[in-house]
Amino acid sequence: xxxxxxxxxxxxxxxxxxxxxxxxxxxxxxxxxxxxxxxxxxxxxxxxxxxxxxxxxxxxxxxxxxxxxxxxxxxxxxxxxxxxxxxxxxxxxxxxxxxxxxxxxxxxxxxxxxxxxxxxxxxxxxxxxxxxxxxxxxxxxxxxxxxxxxxxxxxxxxxxxxxxxxxxxxxxxxxxxxxxxxxxxxxxxxxxxxxxxxxxxxxxxxxxxxxxxxxxxxxxxxxxxxxxxxxxxxxxxxxxxxxxxxxxxxxxxxxxxxxxxxxxxxxxxxxxxxxxxxxxxxxxxxxxxxxxxxxxxxxxxxxxxxxxxxxxxxxxxxxxxxxxxxxxxxxxxxxxxx
Ligand code: SAM
Ligand code: SF4
Ligand code: SF4
Numbered sequence: 001x002x003x004x005x006x007x008x009x010x011x012x013x014x015x016x017x018x019x020x021x022x023x024x025x026x027x028x029x030x031x032x033x034x035x036x037x038x039x040x041x042x043x044x045x046x047x048x049x050x051x052x053x054x055x056x057x058x059x060x061x062x063x064x065x066x067x068x069x070x071x072x073x074x075x076x077x078x079x080x081x082x083x084x085x086x087x088x089x090x091x092x093x094x095x096x097x098x099x100x101x102x103x104x105x106x107x108x109x110x111x112x113x114x115x116x117x118x119x120x121x122x123x124x125x126x127x128x129x130x131x132x133x134x135x136x137x138x139x140x141x142x143x144x145x146x147x148x149x150x151x152x153x154x155x156x157x158x159x160x161x162x163x164x165x166x167x168x169x170x171x172x173x174x175x176x177x178x179x180x181x182x183x184x185x186x187x188x189x190x191x192x193x194x195x196x197x198x199x200x201x202x203x204x205x206x207x208x209x210x211x212x213x214x215x216x217x218x219x220x221x222x223x224x225x226x227x228x229x230x231x232x233x234x235x236x237x238x239x240x241x242x243x244x245x246x247x248x249x250x251x252x253x254x255x256x257x258x259x260x261x262x263x264x265x266x267x268x269x270x271x272x273x274x275x276x277x278x279x280x281x282x283x284x285x286x287x288x289x290x291x292x293x294x295x296x297x298x299x300x301x302x303x304x305x306x307x308x309x310x311x312x313x314x315x316x317x318x319x320x321x322x323x324x325x326x327x328x329x330x331x332x333x334x335x336x337x338x
Contacts, residue, residue: 028141092120106152283329
């Protein structure tokens, strides 16, 4: 398979595609879909607004031809999308696609992990922000305890999937959980990724003083563990990783706020309703769903994506200031998927 590698205006190749397959979720995490906003009357996308699996497969083929090597399925909660293994199976047959991952809150993994693995899924990132039932229930807004997620982690491991844990850290909410989570993951040989709380969307009331930076988390860990830096596996690897000395267990940091990484950002995103975004913080999407539903050829779609990528100059996190924050059209995390 030959790939036409495209590069954006800042010379960053297109390598990575995140696909949000659904905007609904069974959680209401307070930093993502606060229950006060996403209440019982909230109107989610009707089915026909979502990209179909056939459309996703077609687009994925084209993105891979343009250089994408990794696809991650996300949401909302991607396991709420019906027959997700069917999509994974279609994607896993794309020549040149090296990796398919999934980000999930984990509670439906006991039901789906094996079928997903059989369909070709390689890895899952499971989000878990606390090991305390009460606090976790408060964070996820649905009073779901830790047990269902732990069962999901076990199911994923038993199915042979690679498992990483994502923990968003918010000051005053779950920063006390940094060490217990690190200990849990080290003992269970799970790679933990601490994620800085981000100013995505406009519903979570983000404030800079609620961000716990990588430096703060690292310093907390360093008091208890010996850590050594690990070299990135590839250009554009987002997590900054360390290893617990004398083990094979890594711990990573997603430093979107304190140490931005726009200069190596190779990621594009497809939202659940088929908009193409070139940056998590650039709310000006491109209506690729409308375009592909207008009867265009694959070559025309390829050109459409190439033109968008070639013009890309996004570097929001590098440039984040109070002014840029105010002036941006905001995208909700549940819609674009992280
Ligand atoms: N529902 C799935 C889950 O929670 O893993 C997938 C979608 S969720 C939007 C993807 C990731 O974004 C999760 O790891 C979640 O913790 C993270 N996330 C959501 N809101 C965030 C925020 N404001 N700042 C940083 N990460 C956030
Ligand atoms: Fe749902 Fe994931 Fe957002 Fe939590 S972070 S509300 S699980 S989409
Ligand atoms: Fe990429 Fe935009 Fe995030 Fe920068 S702010 S790393 S360009 S998604």
